[in-house]
Amino acid sequence: GTTGRPKGCMRTHRNRFASMCDILVSLFERPLGTDDVWLHAGPMTHASGLFVYPHLVAGATQVILARFDPDETLAAVARHRVTGTVWVPTMLERVLASHALGGTDLASLRRVTYAGAPMAPERIAAACEALGGRLAQFYGMVEAIPPLSVLTQDDHAAALGGRHPQRLASAGRAVLGCDLVAVDDDGVAVPPGEVGELVVSGDHAMAGYWGREDQTGKALRGGRLWTGDLARIDEAGYVSIVDRRSDMIISGGYNVYPREVEDVIAAHPAVAEVAVVGLPDVEWGQTVTAYVVPRAGNGLDSATVLAHCQPRLAGFKKPRRVEVVADLPRGSTGKVSRKLLRERAWRGGGPKA
Secondary structure, rough: OOOOOOOOOOOOOHHHHHHHHHHHHHOOOOOOOOOOOOEEEEOOHHHHHHHHHHHHHHHOEEEEEEOOHHHHHHHHHHHOOOEEEEEEOOHHHHHOOOHHHOOOHHHHHOOEEEEEOOHHHHHHHHHHHOOOOEEEEEOOOOOEOHHHOOEHHHHHHHHHHOOOOHHHOEEEEEOOOOEEEOOOOOOOOOOOOOOEEEEEEEEOOOOOOOOOOOHHHHHEOOOEEEEEEEEEOOOOEEEEEEEHHHHOOEOOEEEEEEHHHHHHHHOOOOEEEEEEEEEEEEEEEEEEEEEEOOOOOOOOOOHHHHHHOOOOOOOOOOOOEEEEOOOOOOOOOOOOOHHHHHHHHHHHHHOOO
């Protein structure tokens, strides 16, 4: 894991069955059939593996790549007449940056599902434009098997068409048989639009951590799984993940959610990737610190990033330190790891403003 000492999550047959049913019923806009061809381009131990059973049940064809390469992935889509696939945002960004994209026949592709990490609305819009609006998103975690919520293709189209554009930054609505509630520290539901910890009820929640009764007791309370994710839920039930509770930055007594800062920086056209963490500071407790990967061919510097943030963020949310870097550290699933980033900063003495 990327959040500390690994914990073995005990999943049940009921968990797997719930996941399969909700992929078939809630995630896909049309029933799967024998004419479907699913491309597994990522590790089967991660998001891609969730789609094996639904496609077996439907009698669909499944194509498995030995490794992910954007050009090879696009070639496989055209060669096998792929109808669907799932990519984490890093994979999706690499496909969008591939020179092969423009010349690839995507006519067979009906759905590109993405999940595993936050993605800025501007990048989602760019992906929808490049891929013909075929995107759908789902949310979940190891402790609560995905999908817990889904942002459908219709949701994407509505947001991009100007109806509820803020929903493009959400993870969609809870699937059938899954109850998602944002609660305060006492477990009481917070009003719509307010931030609380997301708790899960239903057949998706794990049975517990293997051999870790103490950790199980913290995660499973009152018949609900406490996810550690901070979220807002609007009046229509759309869930917006604010951040991990453990990643929240407290600077000068104010709470700062890294993802909010990341979304602002990611909107700059010269930014390819960004990660924001809090680093220890004698005066402020923690300082908001941004690591930015520039797009190829862009002369991005820290001053440009700071100037971009100036009119878009409250003073206490603005990065006090910015470093332009070649890459960001990732965990085994390809997701950017803030934990590894903090460790790298401590070893190197921190970033430079």
